[in-house]
Amino acid sequence: xxxxxxxxxxxxxxxxxxxxxxxxxxxxxxxxxxxxxxxxxxxxxxxxxxxxxxxxxxxxxxxxxxxxxxxxxxxxxxxxxxxxxxxxxxxxxxxxxxxxxxxxxxxxxxxxxxxxxxxxxxxxxxxxxxxxxxxxxxxxxxxxxxxxxxxxxxxxxxxx
Numbered sequence: 710x711x712x713x714x715x716x717x718x719x720x721x722x723x724x725x726x727x728x729x730x731x732x733x734x735x736x737x738x739x740x741x742x743x744x745x746x747x748x749x750x751x752x753x754x755x756x757x758x759x760x761x762x763x764x765x766x767x768x769x770x771x772x773x774x775x776x777x778x779x780x781x782x783x784x785x786x787x788x789x790x791x792x793x794x795x796x797x798x799x800x801x802x803x804x805x806x807x808x809x810x811x812x813x814x815x816x817x818x819x820x821x822x823x824x825x826x827x828x829x830x831x832x833x834x835x836x837x838x839x840x841x842x843x844x845x846x847x848x849x850x851x852x853x854x855x856x857x858x859x860x861x862x863x864x865x866x867x868x869x
Contacts, residue, residue, distance in 0.1 A: 715765070717860035718774060721781035722761035724853035725754035725788070728846060735842065741834045746795040746806075750788045750846050757784035775861060782857035789850030795843035798831050 732751055735741040743751070764777035797803050834842070 713860075713863060714771070714774070715768060717857050718761050718764040718768070718778045718781070720853065720860060721757060721778050721785065721857045722765065724849070724857070725757040725761070725781075725785055728788070728849055728853075729754040729758070732842075732846075741842070746791065746798065746843070750791045750795065750843065750850075753784040753788035753791070754850075757781040757788070760784060778857065778861055782854045782861065785850050785857065786854035789847045789854060792843045792845075792847030792850060796841055796847055799841050799843060801831070 729751060732743070732747070732754075736743055758781075760777050760781035764774045764781060767773035767777065840848070
């Protein structure tokens with residue numbers, strides 16, 4: 710059974726791994742190319758994965774475990790907040806900071822420029838029940854961050 714003091718860092722690792730993995734599957738498996746704001750949502754998940762791994766590596770030191778888990782939860786929440794902003798741009802609730810991006814990098818020719826897909830941040834490429842991928846990231850990231858913080862607040866009970 711998972712020790713209760715390790716539940717928070719394991720959730721802090723599993724949530725961004727699943728969300729970031731889902732983003733990669735949607736990109737490479739289903740051809741849903743990310744816009745610039747999609748990339749912004751991925752960076753905090755990458756940071757959360759590293760921070761949660763550090764928490765687990767340093768689990769013998771309770772202060773380090775808790776500190777890195779708290780930082781991972783914060784990074785997950787940041788991704789969720791970026792997702793809220795991005796979803797709001799997609800739904801037309803407010804203006805975005807950017808309108809489009811491409812997925813091509815490096816030196817390119819004019820033919821490559823013309824063939825590179827233009828990905829707009831204000832247009833959702835996919836929705837389920839009216840919720841875009843940015844919206845789902847917001848929902849799942851904020852819920853995961855709240856769960857990690859809730860688990861982190863629990864103190865292990867001493868065995869009697």
